[in-house]
Each structure stands twice: as structure tokens, then as C-alpha cells.
Amino acid sequence: MRRLFRLLKRNPAPILGIIIILTVLFAALFGTHLAPFDPDAMDLSNRLKPPFWMKDGNWKHLFGTDMLGRDVFSRLICGTRESIVIGISSSFIALLLGVSLGMRSGYLGGIFDIVVMRLVDIMLALPPIMIAIVLVAIIGPHLISIIIAMGLTMWSEYAKVIRSRTLTLKEESFILAAKVLGSSNLRIVLKHVFPNIIYIIIVIFTLQIGTIILWSTALSFIGLGGVTLSWGWDIAAGRIYVSTAWWLSTIPGLAIFVTVLGFNLFGDWLRDILDPSLSKEL
Amino acid sequence: MSRAITSILTLILLSIIVFLIIHITPGDPARMMLPMESTKEDVLEMRKALGLDQPLVVQYLIWLKNAIRLDFGSSIRAKYSASKIFLERLPATLELSFASIVLSVLFAIPIGVFAAIKRSSVWDFAVSFVSLFSLSTPRFWLGILFIIFFSLWLGWLPPYGRGPGLFYGISQLFIGDYMTFYSALKHLVLPSATLGTWFFTIFLKYTRASVLEELGKLYVKTARQKGIGELRVLLVHVIRNALIPIVTVIGLQIGSVLGGAVIIEIVFSWPGVGQLLLQALFVRDYPLIQASLFMVGAMIVVIFILLDILYVLIDPRIIYKTT
Numbered sequence: 301m302r303r304l305f306r307l308l309k310r311n312p313a314p315i316l317g318i319i320i321i322l323t324v325l326f327a328a329l330f331g332t333h334l335a336p337f338d339p340d341a342m343d344l345s346n347r348l349k350p351p352f353w354m355k356d357g358n359w360k361h362l363f364g365t366d367m368l369g370r371d372v373f374s375r376l377i378c379g380t381r382e383s384i385v386i387g388i389s390s391s392f393i394a395l396l397l398g399v400s401l402g403m404r405s406g407y408l409g410g411i412f413d414i415v416v417m418r419l420v421d422i423m424l425a426l427p428p429i430m431i432a433i434v435l436v437a438i439i440g441p442h443l444i445s446i447i448i449a450m451g452l453t454m455w456s457e458y459a460k461v462i463r464s465r466t467l468t469l470k471e472e473s474f475i476l477a478a479k480v481l482g483s484s485n486l487r488i489v490l491k492h493v494f495p496n497i498i499y500i501i502i503v504i505f506t507l508q509i510g511t512i513i514l515w516s517t518a519l520s521f522i523g524l525g526g527v528t529l530s531w532g533w534d535i536a537a538g539r540i541y542v543s544t545a546w547w548l549s550t551i552p553g554l555a556i557f558v559t560v561l562g563f564n565l566f567g568d569w570l571r572d573i574l575d576p577s578l579s580k581e582l
Numbered sequence: 583m584s585r586a587i588t589s590i591l592t593l594i595l596l597s598i599i600v601f602l603i604i605h606i607t608p609g610d611p612a613r614m615m616l617p618m619e620s621t622k623e624d625v626l627e628m629r630k631a632l633g634l635d636q637p638l639v640v641q642y643l644i645w646l647k648n649a650i651r652l653d654f655g656s657s658i659r660a661k662y663s664a665s666k667i668f669l670e671r672l673p674a675t676l677e678l679s680f681a682s683i684v685l686s687v688l689f690a691i692p693i694g695v696f697a698a699i700k701r702s703s704v705w706d707f708a709v710s711f712v713s714l715f716s717l718s719t720p721r722f723w724l725g726i727l728f729i730i731f732f733s734l735w736l737g738w739l740p741p742y743g744r745g746p747g748l749f750y751g752i753s754q755l756f757i758g759d760y761m762t763f764y765s766a767l768k769h770l771v772l773p774s775a776t777l778g779t780w781f782f783t784i785f786l787k788y789t790r791a792s793v794l795e796e797l798g799k800l801y802v803k804t805a806r807q808k809g810i811g812e813l814r815v816l817l818v819h820v821i822r823n824a825l826i827p828i829v830t831v832i833g834l835q836i837g838s839v840l841g842g843a844v845i846i847e848i849v850f851s852w853p854g855v856g857q858l859l860l861q862a863l864f865v866r867d868y869p870l871i872q873a874s875l876f877m878v879g880a881m882i883v884v885i886f887i888l889l890d891i892l893y894v895l896i897d898p899r900i901i902y903k904t905t
């Protein structure tokens with residue numbers, strides 16, 4: 301614990317990351333109750349009001365109002381939920397797929413390994429957006445399409461790294477000892493391999509949330525998200541007014557930037573303390 | 583070589599998925615193409631005409647045969663060849679992607695080399711700082727910020743569109759018309775700068791790491807001891823060896839570049855394939871969707887094969903390494 305504090309004193313950057321992440325999670329969980337206005341409440345007499353620091357602005361609508369008179373600040377807070385939900389769910393799907401396939405691939409090898417690795421190469425070659433488009437073409441523009449699409453995009457990163465770690469671990473003496481003692485493969489994997497790779501999993505999970513948020517907000521920007529209360533969508537909606545009400549497209553983007561920065565700061569720090577060799581592979 | 587095989591496998595897998603899109607989607611494709619009042623017999627006839635009464639595998643093979651000849655049928659909306667529509671729009675997307683890669687590489691190499699030489703200095707930290715920020719920025723938002731700043735507030739560059747296009751602009755140069763080329767460039771700057779930021783940052787990291795690794799190698803120390811000047815050592819040996827990852831990085835990031843191009847095209851109303859694909863998606867123009875997805879996949883295969891060739895040219899030792 302004390303070592304942790306000493307590390308943080310030398311490089312305080314991740315503290316900012318942690319603060320940002322906690323704030324964002326808080327907003328995602330409780331935002332709808334804490335937002336000053338209903339994010340969907342329209343007030344056409346109050347359209348396109350600027351943020352509080354500008355000439356026409358007021359403190360009632362901190363970041364101004366949009367083209368339908370909705371409070372930008374409230375939409376910002378409530379939009380957090382969509383990004384975080386996608387970020388965490390997709391990262392989880394990627395984790396489940398990637399870790400299980402990667403571990404099996406590394407530990408058992410064989411045809412399974414070859415097939416999975418070819419699949420990984422294919423997934424890494426394809427643009428994430430193509431996978432999203434295919435899913436939207438089939439299922440339609442819904443939240444679930446984005447979540448699945450992002451999960452399918454990101455699992456290959458897990459698979460590659462976990463597989464190589466499993467390959468190395470396989471030759472370790474304690475694994476060989478367990479085998480000699482008659483442990484089943486499943487038991488070895490769960491009791492010996494898994495605890496050694498859990499640190500990597502945590503690092504990849506954290507860093508992937510940032511990337512997923514970047515891509516998923518882009519997808520809702522172009523309209524594939526199916527949810528209208530989201531940062532990406534608000535940026536798209538504000539584009540027509542960019543010459544007059546520039547804050548509509550600018551402020552939600554700032555939210556995305558800060559959120560992703562938070563996850564990246566924290567994730568980079570986690571990687572540096574848990575497993576620095578990852579920076580070569582990630 | 584391995585990548586070429588993977589690409590072809592990718593294409594086959596992609597073709598199967600693209601083919602299945604129509605068949606997995608809920609709803610009968612025949613009924614969707616006919617007006618509301620059609621009778622059951624009309625639907626059956628349509629199914630026969632579309633070849634939907636054949637077993638799925640046969641349908642796939644027929645589709646694949648046509649796909650290889652680039653025949654995807656006519657776009658439902660535009661009423662002429664889907665692949666032709668795609669090919670008309672392709673140059674714009676290629677121009678954008680190519681320009682952003684070139685820009686990124688041009689800037690990333692000197693900065694990366696510099697950061698590696700001045701390791702752990704203020705400059706190096708500044709570069710790491712900027713990289714972190716850049717990797718956290720959504721590109722489409724950055725594009726809008728660029729538009730606001732450079733077009734609306736400063737008025738230096740056009741906010742939307744492609745203008746005459748680089749290919750036309752270059753061809754006009756030959757008859758002494760500079761203005762068209764200039765206009766094409768002006769339209770190209772913001773979109774390619776926006777699209778390029780991600781690639782630039784990743785490439786910067788690779789260059790810096792690559793140069794650092796080279797600097798630590800034995801031959802550098804040997805050259806220094808032989809008395810060869812620092813600059814010459816740098817230019818001739820270190821950088822040339824550090825360039826090999828360029829091809830690797832392009833291969834790894836090409837998906838991100840093409841995917842990002844789709845989004846940047848929306849931001850800047852760039853008349854490319856991305857816009858086309860999205861519009862087709864929203865009106866459920868299946869022939870066009872299939873044509874676009876398949877041909878983008880084919881394009882990626884071609885790019886990978888070209889990169890593999892480039893790889894061998896830069897470092898002939900690769901052939902020996904892989905065999």
C-alpha cells in the first residue's frame with residue numbers, strides 16, 4: 301500500500317484518471333436523478349441559448365440549450381450512461397470471447413489454435429466499422445448492434461496476448477508439476493494459468509473501454525446507434541448550427557475526450573505497474 | 583505471404599457473410615421488392631426470378647460467381663449497376679486515405695526520430711503528452727473543431743466537400759491551370775489531417791520505439807567508434823532499419839484508416855464510398871450494400887498483397903526469414 305502511494309507521488313497522472321473514471325461512473329449511474337433538467341424536455345421558446353460564460357448565457361442552463369430548447373448540461377450527464385454501458389458491456393463480451401479462445405488456443409494448440417489465430421488476423425484486418433455495418437444491416441440500428449459489433453472487434457486483442465502468455469506459462473515448472481500430479485487440464489487452467497494472466501486482463505479491459513467509447517460514439521454520430529440521447533448523436537445534431545451555436549457540437553465531444561483520457565491515463569498506469577512488457581504488445 | 587493467405591480467407595468469409603445479410607434479415611426479400619398488393623403467386627414468381635427457390639449453397643455460389651465479375655445487380659435506388667456506383671466513388675476515398683497516410687508519415691518520422699534522440703528530455707515528454715491526448719480524441723469531433731477553427735473562424739480552408747478532386751487537379755496542372763490543383767489541395771487538407779491523427783500518433787510511437795531500439799544496437803556503437811559522423815550514422819543506418827516497421831504499421835492500421843475514412847467522409851461531406859455505404863444502409867439498398875462491403879474487402883486484400891511485396895523489396899531477408 302505504501303509503495304503504491306510512493307509511486308503515485310512520483311507520477312500523479314493516474315489520480316486524474318481515477319477521478320475522471322469515478323465521476324463518469326457516478327454520472328452514468330445516478331445522472332438521470334441528478335441532472336437539473338429532463339434531457340428530453342423541449343422548450344421551444346428557449347432554443348439555442350449559449351453557455352453561461354457567453355454573453356447571452358445564464359446559470360440556469362450551464363452549457364446552453366440545443367435546437368429544441370433542451371438543456372445541454374443535462375443531456376451531457378445523461379448521455380454518459382450510453383457510452384459507459386456500451387464501453388463496459390462490449391469490453392466484457394470481448395473479454396469473455398477473447399480470454400476463453402486465447403487460453404484454449406495457447407494451452408491446447410492444434411487445429412483449434414490455427415483456426416482461431418487465422419480468425420484473429422481476419423478480425424484485426426477488418427475495419428471495426430464494417431463489422432458494425434454488417435450487424436446493423438442485419439439487426440438494425442439498435443444499441444445491441446453496437447455492443448455486439450464492438451465486442452466482436454475487440455476480442456482479438458485479448459486472444460492474441462492471452463494466447464502468447466498461456467504458451468509461455470505452459471512450460472513453467474509448476475504447471476508441469478501439476479500435470480504430473482494428475483490435475484485435469486481444466487483445473488490447471490483455472491488454478492494456475494488464470495491467476496497469472498488476470499493482471500493482463502484487467503489492463504486490456506481498462507484500455508479497451510477508451511477505444512470502444514471512441515468508436516461507439518463515432519457510430520452513433522453517423523446514426524447507427526439507434527439511441528438519440530448520446531454524445532455522438534448530439535454532436536451530429538448540432539452540426540447544422542455549427543456557425544452560430546458551436547457549443548452544441550463542441551461540448552459533448554469534450555465529454556468524450558475527457559472520459560477516454562481518464563480511462564487511458566488509468567489504464568496506462570495499470571499497465572506500467574502490473575505488466576510493463578505489455579507496452580510492446582499494446 | 584501469410585498475410586496474403588489471411589486476406590484471401592478474409593475475403594471468402596466476408597463474401598459468405600455479405601451474401602447472408604439478405605437471408606438472415608427478417609422479412610422475405612421477394613416480398614420487400616414487390617408492391618403491397620402482390621398476391622401469393624406474384625411473390626412465388628419473384629422468388630423464382632431472384633433464384634430464391636434454389637438451395638442456399640447454390641444461391642451462394644451463383645452470387646459468388648457474379649461477385650467475382652463485380653456484378654452485384656442494380657442498386658435499388660439508383661437503378662444502375664451497384665459496382666459501377668461504388669467504383670465511381672472509390673477514387674475520392676482512396677485520395678483521402680492515401681493523403682492522410684502520407685501526411686502522417688511525413689510528420690511522424692522526423693518527430694519520432696527527434697523524440698528518440700532527445701530521449702527523456704522535455705521534448706520527449708511533450709511528444710508523449712501530445713500522443714496521449716491525440717489517442718483520446720474522437721476523430722469526428724476533431725474534424726468538427728478543425729472546421730470551426732480553420733473554416734468558420736479563420737476562413738482559410740473550405741469547410742466541406744472535395745472540390746475538383748486531386749486527380750483532376752493534377753491533370754489540370756499539365757495545361758498550366760494551377761488554381762484547380764490549389765483548390766483540390768485546400769479541400770484535402772482538413773479531412774486528411776483529421777483522418778491522419780490516429781495513424782500519425784501510432785506511427786509516431788512506433789518510429790520512436792524503433793529508432794530507440796536501433797540506437798542501442800551494436801552496429802551503431804561500432805560506427806561511432808569508427809569515427810563516422812553522428813548524422814551520417816543516423817541517416818544511413820538507423821533510419822533505414824527503422825523504416826521496416828512502416829509497412830507493418832500500415833498493414834496493422836489500414837482497417838482503422840479505412841474505417842475512419844467512412845466517418846470523416848460524413849463529417850466533411852466528402853463524396854466517397856463511406857457516404858455511399860451509409861446511405862445504402864439506411865434505405866436498405868441491399869445490392870449496393872453487398873457490392874460496397876465486398877469490394878472494400880477486396881480492396882483490403884489487394885492492399886495487403888501490395889504491402890507484402892513492398893515488404894520483400896525493402897528487406898529481401900524477409901523471404902529467408904519466413905521460409
